Amino acid sequence: MTTPDVPVVDGADIRRVIEYYYEQGWTDGLPVMPVTESYLDEFLAVTARDPDEVLMPMPHLNKNLTVRIAALNAALAGCLPEYLPVVLAAWDAFRLDGMVSRAIWQSTTGTAPFSVLYGPLRTTLGFNARGNVWGSGFRANATAGRAIRLGAINGLGLKPHVFDQATQGNPGKYSCFIAENEEDSPWPSLAADHGIAPPESAVSSTVIRSVLHIEARHTTAPEQLAREFADSFCRTGALVRANASGFVVLNPEHARLFDKHGWSKDDVRHAITEAGWRRYRDLAASGKEAVAHGTGWRLPADHPDAVTQEVPDDPDTPVQLIKSVDAVQVVVAGAPNAGVSSIVETFGPFDRPPALVKVEEK
Amino acid sequence: MADGILLERAGIPSVSVCTTAFKITADAMARNLGFPGYQYVTLQHPIASRTEKEIDELVRDALADILRVLGAGLTFREAR
Numbered sequence: 001m002t003t004p005d006v007p008v009v010d011g012a013d014i015r016r017v018i019e020y021y022y023e024q025g026w027t028d029g030l031p032v033m034p035v036t037e038s039y040l041d042e043f044l045a046v047t048a049r050d051p052d053e054v055l056m057p058m059p060h061l062n063k064n065l066t067v068r069i070a071a072l073n074a075a076l077a078g079c080l081p082e083y084l085p086v087v088l089a090a091w092d093a094f095r096l097d098g099m100v101s102r103a104i105w106q107s108t109t110g111t112a113p114f115s116v117l118y119g120p121l122r123t124t125l126g127f128n129a130r131g132n133v134w135g136s137g138f139r140a141n142a143t144a145g146r147a148i149r150l151g152a153i154n155g156l157g158l159k160p161h162v163f164d165q166a167t168q169g170n171p172g173k174y175s176c177f178i179a180e181n182e183e184d185s186p187w188p189s190l191a192a193d194h195g196i197a198p199p200e201s202a203v204s205s206t207v208i209r210s211v212l213h214i215e216a217r218h219t220t221a222p223e224q225l226a227r228e229f230a231d232s233f234c235r236t237g238a239l240v241r242a243n244a245s246g247f248v249v250l251n252p253e254h255a256r257l258f259d260k261h262g263w264s265k266d267d268v269r270h271a272i273t274e275a276g277w278r279r280y281r282d283l284a285a286s287g288k289e290a291v292a293h294g295t296g297w298r299l300p301a302d303h304p305d306a307v308t309q310e311v312p313d314d315p316d317t318p319v320q321l322i323k324s325v326d327a328v329q330v331v332v333a334g335a336p337n338a339g340v341s342s343i344v345e346t347f348g349p350f351d352r353p354p355a356l357v358k359v360e361e362k
Numbered sequence: 363m364a365d366g367i368l369l370e371r372a373g374i375p376s377v378s379v380c381t382t383a384f385k386i387t388a389d390a391m392a393r394n395l396g397f398p399g400y401q402y403v404t405l406q407h408p409i410a411s412r413t414e415k416e417i418d419e420l421v422r423d424a425l426a427d428i429l430r431v432l433g434a435g436l437t438f439r440e441a442r
Contacts, residue, residue, distance in 0.1 A: 060364045062394055106387075162390045304414050 021076070026154050028146065028174060032076040042081045043071040047088060048362045055091040056100060058156050061163065065091065065155040070147070073154055077146035078139065083125055086203060087147045089359040090115040090177070093205035094148070097355035099347055104207050105158050109240070110166025111207035112173040113148040114247075114344060116331055118191035119201030121359055122179040129179035131335035133249075134211060134342070145175030148205075170210055178333050184252035185332035186259035193265070194356050201359040208246075209238070209345045216254065217339035222261045225254060226268060230275035232343050233328070234321045236286040239298045244276060245327035247344040247354075251334035254341050269325045276322025281315035289319075329354050363391040367400055377431045379424070381407035403427045 017034040021027055044051050044067070051068035058064065067088060074087045093115065094100045104111055117127050128138035136142060158164040166173075180189045191202035216228045233244045248268070250258075258268050283289040288298035290306040299306055322328060327350045334340070349355075366378030380388050382404050392400035405420050412420070 061391075157394070162387060163394075165384065165387055 025159065026076065026150075028149055028153060030174075032150070033078050035072060035075040039075055040068070040072055043075055043079075043084045044068065046081050046084050046362055047071075047360070049088065049360070055088065056095055056151075056156065058101065058103075060103065061157055063156050065151055069155040070151050073150040074143070074147035076154070077150050078143040079147050080125075080139075080143075083140060083144050083147075085359050085361055086117055086121060086125065086201070087144055089201075089203040089357045090144065090148055090205050091151070092357040093203050093355045094207075096357060097206045097349075099207045100152075104347065105152055105156070106163050106165055108165050108167045109209060109347075110164075110169035110173070111209055111347070112170050112176050113145065113152070113205065114172060114208040114346075115145065115148065115177045115203050115205040116190070116247075116333075117144075117177070117179040117201065117203050117359075118182070118189040118196070119359070120198050121201035121361075122182070127177075127179035129181040129333050130184070131337070133178050133181070133333045135175065141177050141179070142175050145177030148177070149173055149175065170208075172208060172211060176208065176211075178249070178331075180331050181252055181333045184336050185255055186252075187255065187265045187332070190329060190331050190354070191356055194353055196356060196358050201361075202356050203359060204354045204356045206346050206349075206355060209347070211249075212343040212345065214341045214343060215339070216341065219339075220257060222258050222263050222268075223271070225257060226271035227275050229341075229343060230272045230322070233272065233276055234278050236278070236283060236288050238345050239283075239288050239321065241347070242291045242296055242298060242321075243323050243327065243350055244321045244345075245348050245350055246346050247329045247331055248272065249334070249342045249344060250330055250332050251338070251341050252332055252336035253339055255332045256336070265330050266325070268330055269328045272328050273322045273325045276328075277318040277320045279315065280312050280317045280319050283319055284315070324351050326351050326353065363388045363400075363402065364395060366402060367392065367395050367397050375432050377428050378402035379405060379428065381405050381409055383407040401431045403431055 018031045021032050026032060049067050053067045054064045055067060055070055056065040070087060070091055071084055074084055079087065122129055125140045127140040152158045182189045190204065196202040212232050214228060214232060216225055219225055229248055233246060238244060280289055287300040290299055290301040290309055292299050292305040293307055363378045366376045369376040385404055388402060392398055403424055405424055
């Protein structure tokens with residue numbers, strides 16, 4: 001019998017290092033990869049960017065997330081060095097998005113980082129865009145997403161129970177990094193829609209509150225399918241602010257259904273936007289028919305903070321909750337094997353394109 | 363908390379107020395901004411689910427403490 005060709009190391013030493021990292025509080029609860037100075041150098045070697053460049057300034061916390069800190073946390077997360085440009089682009093997109101620097105990760109809402117990769121690097125680096133796209137099982141997705149979360153914990157100091165004050169958080173906080181299934185989509189990618197097309201790759205990032213499962217295997221009518229998404233967008237439980245917004249992550253089967261009927265991606269977005277309303281009666285039943293002075297959050301009309309508004313004579317009067325097509329972004333991902341899609345609930349953007357950044361390859 | 367500390371540093375007397383649920387974070391922010399032991403006032407959590415009257419009472423109970431932290435020898439006397 002031959003011995004398999006496996007590295008010979010002292011397992012106790014490795015465990016000691018891993019336990020040391022736990023003791024320092026440098027993990028998300030799962031073990032992290034041991035990182036040496038020379039291993040960190042391998043990461044920094046794949047980017048032309050200055051290790052001291054600040055990716056995410058957080059002056060109120062006295063913290064700056066630099067390229068070096070992002071690389072260190074990518075290594076801890078289990079990324080391969082060649083993933084680093086994608087991780088850096090994800091951070092760039094978070095900065096462009098603006099929610100993280102406005103301290104959203106200190107908020108009780110408990111949002112997770114959400115990034116999407118577009119373009120040829122999906123294939124080169126092995127990002128999964130097909131079946132089980134929300135995970136788990138794929139190193140590139142799992143570790144690139146985790147690199148962001150570990151960067152937040154270790155680089156920005158956003159530790160749970162301290163500066164991360166999430167009431168419950170959400171499961172996406174461990175890792176939430178998908179890729180668009182451009183091969184099975186009838187349309188150009190979201191990045192290509194915004195001018196970043198192959199051979200370039202791009203990343204979009206924003207913060208998310210949940211990933212809603214949309215089970216729609218029942219219809220071949222694009223109008224019904226669009227209503228299905230609009231209904232979930234407008235659930236009252238999601239309405240902390242006045243309006244709804246999110247990403248529709250369409251599986252290729254749903255995307256092809258729309259395409260077969262001659263609908264473009266923008267047609268889908270417009271249809272969902274137009275159907276994005278609830279009756280005044282429905283909002284009032286949940287006590288979310290008015291908005292507050294200052295915060296603009298939804299609350300009952302008789303609340304002392306409520307902005308005075310006219311109560312419609314007809315309680316069935318529609319209240320538009322999706323105000324603009326910019327609040328509805330569409331990405332195609334998943335396997336073309338069933339009518340199962342999802343909605344990613346975001347905090348906007350409501351009136352501008354999503355935060356998209358080109359991946360800078362060395 | 364950060365605003366209160368920055369205002370104090372700018373020479374403007376100020377008081378940070380938070381509820382008991384945020385005490386750990388408040389202390390961490392004070393340490394983070396180099397002001398360990400920074401005094402602030404805590405109110406009993408929660409706020410959002412209280413009535414206006416209950417909040418008035420909560421603030422009335424905290425007023426003496428708020429004036430103490432504000433300093434300048436101000437004291438609280440119940441209006442007649």
